[in-house]
Structures are given as C-alpha cells and as structure tokens.
Amino acid sequence: MPKIGMREIRQTQLINATLTVIDRVGLADASLALIAKQAGVSTGIVSHYFGDKNGLLDACMRQILLDLYQRLQFHRERATDSPQMKIRAIIDANFDTADTSVPVLKTWLVFWAESLHHDNLLRLQRINDRRLYSNLTAQLRRVLPETQAKAAGSALAALIDGLWLRLTLSPQPLEQGLEHARSVCYQNLALWLNSAPTP
Amino acid sequence: MPKIGMREIRQTQLINATLTVIDRVGLADASLALIAKQAGVSTGIVSHYFGDKNGLLDACMRQILLDLYQRLQFHRERATDSPQMKIRAIIDANFDTADTSVPVLKTWLVFWAESLHHDNLLRLQRINDRRLYSNLTAQLRRVLPETQAKAAGSALAALIDGLWLRLTLSPQPLEQGLEHARSVCYQNLALWLNSAPTP
Amino acid sequence: MPKIGMREIRQTQLINATLTVIDRVGLADASLALIAKQAGVSTGIVSHYFGDKNGLLDACMRQILLDLYQRLQFHRERATDSPQMKIRAIIDANFDTADTSVPVLKTWLVFWAESLHHDNLLRLQRINDRRLYSNLTAQLRRVLPETQAKAAGSALAALIDGLWLRLTLSPQPLEQGLEHARSVCYQNLALWLNSAPTP
Amino acid sequence: MPKIGMREIRQTQLINATLTVIDRVGLADASLALIAKQAGVSTGIVSHYFGDKNGLLDACMRQILLDLYQRLQFHRERATDSPQMKIRAIIDANFDTADTSVPVLKTWLVFWAESLHHDNLLRLQRINDRRLYSNLTAQLRRVLPETQAKAAGSALAALIDGLWLRLTLSPQPLEQGLEHARSVCYQNLALWLNSAPTP
C-alpha cells in the first residue's frame, strides 16, 4: 500500500513553494523546475497533483483568497457589533501586521494582473472583489441611506485595494506602511460615517 | 541612403503594436513575433530600435506614463485655481472618458505587476506614484493642516489607484464605470475638504 | 496468502485492455496509465506480470497470432479434404465475420508496422507470415506443379494480406468488406486452380 | 535581405532526413532532435517551416505519394496502349527496381499504420488507395464485363499492396523480392485477363 494522505501535504508544499518563487523571481520566471526545486521534489509531481501548471496557479490563487478570508473571519469575530467596528475589522484583516508580508502583497498583485487574461482566475478575483464591496456596504447600510452607503462602500473598497496596491511599490518598511494604511482607512471611514444625516 | 525620421515612426509603430498585443493576449504571450506581425514589420527590427525586448517594454511604460501626464496637463490648465477644482482636474485626468480605454487600463495594471520584478520599470512606477501623491497633497495643503493634507493625499491617491484597479475587473461598460469613479472621488474629496477646521 | 491463478487472470485482463486502448488511441498514445485504467488496475502491476511495456506488447502480439491460429484450426477441421475446401478454410479463417472486428484489424496492422523496428515482434511476424504461405502452398501442391503452386501460394497469401490491409482503410461496413474479401479470394483461387494443366 | 529560396531547399532536406530517421529507428523513436541532427540543422527550424511535427509528417506522406505518382506516370507513358501493358505499367511502378528501396517500403507501411489514428493522413491514404483501384479497373473494363472488372481490380490492387506488405518482412534481398513480386502480379493478371469470355 502506498503512503496515504500525501496528497494534501504535497499540495500545500507545492503551493507554498510556488508563492515563494513568484515572490522571488516573478510569475514570468517562475518555472516548474524552479518551483519543484524550491519544494524539494521532482518536476513531474506537479502534473500528478495539479494536472498542469495552470492547475497549480489556480490552487495558489484559491489559497491566497482563503488566507484572506480566514483573516477576515478572525477579525470579524472579535469585533463588537457596531458598523464602525465591523468595518474596522475588515480594514484590519486587509492590513494585518501579523499575516501580511511582502510576498503576500506582491503575489496578490501578480495574480490580479494575471487574471486579466485567464478566465479561471478572473472568476475567482471577481468573487473576492464583490465580496469586499458587499461586506462593507452591508455594514454601512445600517447607518447611512442606501445611496450614500453604496458610495461609501465603493470608496472604502477602492481605498483598501489602492492602499494595498501602493504598498507594493513602497520602499518603506512594511510595518509602517500597514499602520499608515490602517490609519488612513480609519480616518476616511470616519468621514463617511459623520456624513450621516443627523436626525 | 537612410530614410530620415524612420526611427521615430518605427518606434511609435512598435510601441502601439506592443500595447495592442499585450491588451489582447497578456504580457506572458506577447512575443516579439506577434508584436512584429501586429506592427507589420519583421522581428529583427526590434533589436535595431530598442536593443532588446526589455528596451521595448521600457519604452512602452514611458509612453503610458507620458500619456497620463499629458492628460493631466490638459485638465490642469483648464481648471480654475481653487484647490478643489485643481484636484478635480487630477481626478478627471485619471478617469477621462475620452482617452481611457480598456487596453489602457489593462496594460497599466500589467506593467504595475511587472515592475515588481524589473528595476527599470519599478523606478518609473515609483516616480509616477509619488507624483500623484505630491500633486494632490500640494493642493490640499492650501486648505488643510499639514497632517490632514498628507492623510487626505494618501487617501485620494489610493482611492484613484484602487478605483482604477477595480475597473479592470469590472464587467460593466467602461463609460459607466468611469463616471461612477469620478463621482465617488468627488464625494470623497468633498468629505476631506469639509473636514477642514473652520477657523 | 497469494491468490491462486491470479497471474493468468491479470495477464488476460491486461492484454485485452491493451488491445482496446491501442484500437482507440493508437500505439503511440497507448500509455501504461491508460491501459491500467482500462483494465481497472494500478500502473505498477504491469512490471509485476510482464516485466516492462515491451513484455506486454510481446504478449499482445502472441495473443493476436494465437487468436488467428485458433480460428484457422476451427475452419480447417470443418472443411472437407479437398485442396479447394482446405484453402477456402484458410480464407474463411482470415475473414471470419464472427471473430474479425475493426479493433482486430487495426491492431494487426499496428503490430505489423511496429515489428519493423522490434526484433522480438519481427520474429513472431515472420513465423506467421511464412505459415500462411506454407499452408496455402501445401494444399496447392496437391493439384498444381511445384512452380505454379509456389506462385499461387505467393499470390494468395499476398492477396489475403492485401485485402486485410485495404480493409483497415475502408470506410464501408466491416461485414460487407469481409464478404467481398472472401468472394474476391474465392474467385482468384478458382483462377489458379483452373490454371492446372488438364492431363 | 535574407536568403531567398531557402524554404524549398530546407523542406526537402527535412523531409528526406525524416524518412531516413524513420527508416532507421521507427516512427516512435523519430524525435525532432534526431531528425534535425540528421538534416544538420537545429530543432527550431521545423516549426519555422512545417508548423509542428505533424506538419512535417504530413509533408513526408505527401512526398511519398508524390514519388509513387511520378513513378506511375513515368511507366504509364512508356506503355503501349493495351489494357495488359497499361496494367503492367502500374505493377512496374509499384515494384520499380530503380526507385524502390527498403526505406521507402518501410516508411510506407509505417505511415499506413499511423494513418489509422490521424485523420489528415487517413484522408491522404484513402485517396491513394482508391486511385490504385480505379486505375486498374479502368483498364480492366476495356476487356472484361463490369462485374469481373471490379473483382479483378480489387484482387490486383490487394495483391500489389499485399506483396508490398510482405516484402517489408522479407529477409531476402530486395531486388529478388521485387522481381518475384512483379512476376506473381503478371501471372495473376494473366489469369484474370484469360477469364474473359471469349466471344
């Protein structure tokens, strides 16, 4: 009987290796040879577990989204049930000092760009894209009129993505950048919440 | 007897072809053969005018930045000299219905991601990145205290980039998307301007 | 405690699976993975029972030849003992409507071509090749002079192989093709038999 | 300006190299690396001139058929206009001592087998297959009733193919084999022609 349970172990191993390599050399130069070497396995194994390279990349993207989702759940659960605190939890999840690293930031952007020409990835991206907007708007609706809630949701979602995007280019230390990003988001959020018509 | 002025003609021709091809198939599949075919020239010509493929990509990036810069100049000149109108001009330049097309959006993002692993491109990106922030902050300083001007500048720059980013994934008609983006920016700008301490 | 008789069962199972797969995708694409899947066993089993892939192919070829041989025996036994009827039995064995299927035809040809570059297969092919000729000539000698018997044997052997060969390309229904082949053989046989010098 | 007229030269060069390699190691082992080495060029050149390996194999098959066709034309033109001589010309073309070599024989069979699973090749094969039959039948109709002409056509076509097939396995010297093949065909042809109802 062959070893069992290898599937999951190897898949995690390969996904991590892929993200590491993409971070190091970029997607264009992330060959299977490099990835396999990083994972300490042979090249043939990829087809065994992921079918082909696209299968591997798909799995990587899902992993990234899953990581973000879990971070979101973690922060959401700890937040008190006010719109402001719930939205702050979303912000915190996106700029979590503990779990956000340069590789994560870069890989995220790389996949965003890649998804423009890969239908599978595009679908995954769009789902996540809309989720951020919905989550924000759902909370905002509790204190703002519909129209304003939508505008605020769009603004905050774009603000979060844009700050993330700009962080990728930033030469400053990551921790500082994350703190600054959270701060800017908080302030911008406050502005929108204060715009509520005081009855 | 060499033809005069061919250099510039060919360069423009090749840059446009490159952007078209990148839009169509993505950077990964944008081979010189495809680009040359699109431009209606032979493959060998690229080395003649750009040295190698990286030289061509550099030139493409400069072109994109130049286009944006010219759009910015155009809108800036027509704006009345109030901080709000000057900032609106920046917003308008970034979401100009006339000059912003899907190819431009996509190529922009592609180059952003690519720059993460190419020093030449990274330098260009950072310059542009900082310019947007400085331009915004310079105007905001006229009506907001330093600290707040910086926060507002960060927020608006990220908001613009984030909206652009999200537009690339959006399945909605571009014109609608651009109008919505401008509107969200205007509203967010208004919030920051109103946050000024009334003396 | 090893199961008794598994060897023979597995071997038959794998040989049949191989022939099926070769018929479906051709020899070039008949991978062990595909064959194992078709047989409902694991890939590793092949080395266990046949050593390697060549061993399996050898066994397949022997099976094909054995099938033909058994068909020949069957028809020969039922034929009355005249040269004409014995030769007709050979013809019938080669174009037996009951046992000849498209897969059998195709696989036969595939192995013929393959044998040109595999000594093991070549040996098997030649034995069979000569047997057809000898069987025919042996009967023909009973009614024709030596020289003519040889010529007729050559002609009929080639006719049978050629008709089989052409059947593989034919788009017409197999049953029709087989009947036509038998008919043409019978007629050609009659011509040779009638060429006997009437003493 | 690049060298002109290279296309045709290289194509011939590569087709010949391919046939040589197939003859030597079989189709399964005829890698592009081997073919390129045989032709004295680089591997990349194949895609340049034939698109891919299948394109090259197609071209090889066309070449083989063209060679046979030209041999046929040659012999046909020199034959006097009697059915017997015209048919003998066909036979001679198929067993021409000057132009028929072991490589040609083997490659022919290899392509026949390969065509069973490649639609492009199958189409080419069938055209040729039918042509042999039509050419024979057309002549036979001049001296035999329709039904008999068809039967004789089928028989002679199959006889030619079958003799060719059996030649591929034969260990005897080729020239002897070819002579024997012609002789058997002639005799068999004579039998059919004599079967004509004497008016």
Add this chain to the structure above:
DNA sequence: TATGAATGAGTGTTCATTCAT
C-alpha cells in the same frame, strides 16, 4: 534600413519505471 532564416537554451508536459507500503 530592413528582412526573415537560423539558432539553441528553456519550457511545460508526458511517461515508463521504481519502490515503500
């Protein structure tokens, strides 16, 4: 100035084979 023929290293992928279980 411009061509496109030619190269050859590099890629993703396939696959027979091995082997620990």
Add this chain to the structure above:
DNA sequence: TATGAATGAACACTCATTCAT
C-alpha cells in the same frame, strides 16, 4: 499481491536573439 506516489529523462515546442544579405 497490489498500490499509487515519486522520479527524472525525453519530448515537442516556443522564443529572444543573431546575422548574412
């Protein structure tokens, strides 16, 4: 006896680059 995980060489194919013309 049987599995399927794992290997790594071999493969077809791509492509930036070079260069004779």
